[in-house]
Amino acid sequence: MKKLVPRQSVHTIYDIDANHLWGFGVRGIITDLDNTLVGARDPHATPELIEWLKQLQKMGFKVVIVSNNNHGRVSAFAEPLGIPFIHRAKKPTNASFHKAMRLLGTNTRQTAVIGDQMLTDVLGGNRMGLYTILVQPISIQDEGFFTKINRRIEKWALSRMKK
Numbered sequence: 001m002k003k004l005v006p007r008q009s010v011h012t013i014y015d016i017d018a019n020h021l022w023g024f025g026v027r028g029i030i031t032d033l034d035n036t037l038v039g040a041r042d043p044h045a046t047p048e049l050i051e052w053l054k055q056l057q058k059m060g061f062k063v064v065i066v067s068n069n070n071h072g073r074v075s076a077f078a079e080p081l082g083i084p085f086i087h088r089a090k091k092p093t094n095a096s097f098h099k100a101m102r103l104l105g106t107n108t109r110q111t112a113v114i115g116d117q118m119l120t121d122v123l124g125g126n127r128m129g130l131y132t133i134l135v136q137p138i139s140i141q142d143e144g145f146f147t148k149i150n151r152r153i154e155k156w157a158l159s160r161m162k163k
Contacts (some may be wrong), residue, residue, distance in 0.1 A: 003126045004118045006134035013037065013114060013135055014052060018059055021112055026131055028104030030097065032115035033067040033074060034087075035137035045081055053081060062104045066096050068120065091115075092124030096140065 012018055013036065016116035021029075034040040037049055044106055045053070056063060065085040067074045078085040084103050112131040115121020116138070125132040 001122050005126075006118070006122045006132040008131075008133045009135075010133060011136050012138075014048070016114070016133060018056060018061070021131070022059060022061070023108055024131065026112045027060065027110040028062045028064070028101065028106035028112070028114045030064055030066050030100045030111060030125070030130070031079060032091075032117070032121050033065050034069060035116045036114060036121075036135055038077070039138045043076060045077065047112070050081070053083070062106070064100045064103050066091065066100050068142070070121070085111075091120040092127060094128060097124055097128045097130065 008016075017114075031037060038045060053063060061082055065074060065078050065083055066089045067085065067087055068089050068091055069087060071087045074085045074087040086096050086099055086103075092098075097113070101107065104111065108129040112133060113121055113125030114133045114135060115125075116135050118134065122132045122134055
C-alpha cells in the first residue's frame, strides 16, 4: 500500500512548486498526459499549459510525456510542443520510466513523476524511487474503461489506508 502513496499531492500541475523541486535536486519531469496536463479528450495544450511548460524549461527542467495512450494521441499533443514522449508506456512497469530517464539524462534522485493515477503514475514512480506527485484528474467523465476500473481500485485502497 505504501507504494500507492505519492510524495506530494496537489490539485493541479499549476499548484506544483517548481522551486521546491529544483531545490530538492529534481532536474527531469516525467508527466502523464490525459487528465494530468489536459482533459482526456482535449487534443492540444492550453495557453496556460504552454506557459507552464516554458517556465519549467527556463528554470532548467527537462520534460518528457509518458502515456499509456496510443501513438496518434500522444504524438499529436507532444510534437507541436517539441516535447519528447513515450506512448503505450505500460505504466506502472519500469521500462517506460527507465526509457524516460534516459531521454531526460537524469537518475532516480533527479526525476519527478506527475500523474493523476495512483495505480499507474504513482505506483510506477514509487517502485523506481522517483519523486511522485499526484494531481486531481481534470475530466473524469472522459476516462476510458480501464481507467474507471483503476479509479475504483484507488478508492478502495484509499479507504484501506485511512483505517
